[in-house]
Amino acid sequence: VLPPLPTDLTRLEGLAERSLSARAFGYVAGSAGTEATARANRAAFDRWRIVPRMLRDVAERDLSVTVLGTPMPSPVLLGPIGVQSIFHPDGELAVARAAAVEGLTMVLSTASSFGIEEVAEANGDGPRWYQLYWPKDRELAVSFLERAKTAGYTALVVTLDTFTLAWRPRDLDQAYLPFLRGIGVANYFGDPVFQKAVGGPVTEANRDMALLHWVANFGNPSLTWDDLIFLREHWDGPIALKGIQHPDDARQAVDAGMDAVIVSNHGGRQVDGAVASLDALPGVVEAVRDQATVLFDSGIRTGADIVKALALGARAVLVGRPYAYGLALGGQAGVQHVLRCLQAELELTMALSGAKRPDELHPEVLLRA
Ligand code: FNR
DSSP: OOOOOOSSGGGHHHHHHHHSOHHHHHHHHOOSTTOHHHHHHHHHHHTEEEOOOOSSOOSSOOOOEEETTEEESSSEEEOOOOOGGGTOTTHHHHHHHHHHHHTOEEEEETTOSSOHHHHHHHHTTSOEEEEEOOOSOHHHHHHHHHHHHHTTOOSEEEEOSOSSOOOOHHHHHTTOOGGGGTOSOHHHHTOHHHHHHTTSSOOTTTHHHHHHHHHHHSOOTTOOGGGHHHHHHHOOSOEEEEEEOSHHHHHHHHHTTOSEEEEOOGGGTSOTTOOOHHHHHHHHHHHHTTSSEEEEOSSOOSHHHHHHHHHTTOSEEEEOHHHHHHHHHHHHHHHHHHHHHHHHHHHHHHHHHTOSSGGGOOGGGEEEO
């Protein structure tokens, strides 16, 4: 039984604010700086309007797609979100169960509050991808990749835009960073390579040292395009680069043999004043043509938003905050509510606009307002 959550998912944020601690809410709702990028992400959707077409026999609809070898009932994925136990005690485990029931692909963050293996178990036969925050220590990176592969994660998402956390006033003002409270470090503390570096399993005795080691290792600002060769050597499945905004970066991803790019600005959480992710999408699509898969995130709140992103060339979209709010408000059932609403609204909006399948959506479906 699903909790009585609103079907207008834009209302979830206000409800989550009432149910979460001020710090947890600030962490999820907050963005970088003045939050201009987060606002721009939403405003960009409003500037595109759908132009519905009539009399096109849309009785039989099929939303399914295959992305990076993963069959999906609809072009919707659960984007990587770290530290989910600050929203609900079951965190990523509840999300993994919800995703499995809906048959949708979950992308697990390196910064998850439960370990790679534990989440895989909760996810069961559900499709799952792994998101890498590429740590400085290469041996640790390889360990993460091997663990993910062994635990049945089939594609790798490498997040490039967050080698360090941005200037986020809501967190700064509340002196809040979940990681320093030991939340979101499970994959590090439980890793054999990490443990070797801190002199054994993490206990009370070496915990502070382990946290400092985490801080020093979380991201690597020195990485360049040449380093992708290293990833290719250690991951034999498909790789998607997350955080691409510039057409030239998208081209470089193709040249580096990457399978996909994810047009994303991390939901506005990294560069304040950055281009709206939806505005960056057409240029990236044009740049990669058919040479790589283009996925999209940042600002998706409704099924109509998904129609617009697909029409502008995304093969599928990743949803962020909406399912985190669902988790906060209703645990597994809350996440399922969000996923069902998004897919149902997507299907209805497509059909009422004259499209039976995602591949019938093209830029001509839209008008620039
Ligand atoms: C994120 N995001 C993120 N991305 C990633 O690659 N690894 C991560 O661990 C996280 N963690 C994370 C935590 C929280 C609280 C949020 C809100 C976001 C970014 C996420 O994958 C996605 O890019 C954005 O959330 C998309 O924007 P919307 O849908 O939230 O507007």
